[in-house]
Amino acid sequence: MSDSHYRRLPESDGFQFFESSIGTASNWDSSIQHGSPPLALLTKTIEELYTDRPELRVGRLLLDILGAIPVAPVKVRAWVERPGARITMAVAEMRAVEGSDRVLARVSAWLLAASDTADAATDRYPPLVEGAASADAHGWMGAPGYLDTVSWRRQQTAPGEPAVSWMSPLVPLVDSEPLTDLQRLAMVVDSANGVGAALDPDRFVFMNTDTAVHLHRAPRGNDFALRARGSIGPDGIGVTTAEIFDRHGFIGTSAQTLLVQRVP
Template sequence: MALCDDAQMSARPFHFTQTEQDTFLPSAYAQSHWGPDHLNGPALVGLVARTLEESFGDPEFLPSRLTVDLFKAARGVPTHTKLALVRDGRRVRNAECELVQDGVTVVRATLVQYRLSEPPRGQEWVAPATFVGPADRDESRGIAIGSDEAGWSDAIADHQNASRKRFLNRTIDVVDGQPNSPFVRAAMAAEGTSLVTNLGTAGVGYINGDLTVALARLPRDEWIGVQADSHWAAAGIAVGTATLFDSEGAIGSGMVTAVSNPAAQIDFGNDPFPERTR
């Protein structure tokens, strides 16, 4: 593996170090549970979100939809970003980002931004949505997971049950020395949609091939909640949706599609990579 040296890490944890303008080297924090040399979803989502926002973001526009297609397992090697501005309209902007490893595209993302404006007249239906977090947060870890059956804890294994799940996350930095923006925090936290919808009694047996995060507004604080709304599965295919929350209420939605992966099922009660459960 070409992961960057833990001994060189800064005081704040991070997923990548930037070695050139468009080249990033994964850290140990970017590793996933799916294999000995696999990168995790939040790291990849965070990198494309950050790259797109830095290149095409505009304070007069809201980054309202990010769709990330995870083509194949990304690994701990130098990762290159490739960008394209698809449309630069007055009200709608569209852009794309690819993550390339060893000459092969492993991730492709599309970003839709809408110009901020006044709302239309009238009132619309709004789904009732509440998120009740843990009584105490572990500021040192930055995560908590809850389920209707087991309440809140900091161990995923406590929630290998068939009840509704929720996740509270303060994301780590995507790139060493560069704090995450509100948009990047929301995109990374939304990747937890896969965890809260696909975690069952035997762990996680579906691997998501994508993530779509849709935002009505940006989060106003660092901690972001992700609460499962639906999980539908048939013939080894699963679809999961979740609502995203900050301290003031709902801010948007996450959706993942996933495929059964029983050969590499992650049983957190018998965690093959306990050092990666951060």
């Protein structure tokens, strides 16, 4: 297992540079990155823009994967796209250091001013309680890379019900730098597609092009449950949706668009 997903390199020309470890590698192809590490790194870059504005909280994260992200050095930067006192949008992007300079991944985040609405708070679902884990955590057992850096505890569910997995990051994101709870969630939430897999990965490839996360409550802790279900259309396009929980209850939802292809 790698020590962290990324190792920090010297900054240059307004970009932060990072070496990508094997711990970022996708279960589909070990030469490209899984979506969760880039989502977490770009989320971290966005949060660093707002260290002096603690009244703002992320209500939505949207990752768009614009190209294959190599397990290689990358550079990232973030900026405020839409400033505001109560509502603001920030954007972060990732590019490869070598080869083409095009954007490989982009995260946009809506940040909103928090206020006291405790007397009006509602949860759509009751909290989930973790039970005994299944022996088969997922359909990619033995795949090296990102899956080795996450604790993946698949729960026993009845036939026809959405799949549920409790997940926790096992390594830091960048060297030994501290993590926020939002970054911890970002390190696992892109895995909803694998949790809710509706197809056999030995017969089909179903890679997500994006991950949209909506959070009505700030995540807390290091353990998160994804209750996910995939839907596959008749023309090679699918969608995975998930409900997201921490130890204290339901915190939000995610959705992913899937490209579905048969394995040759």
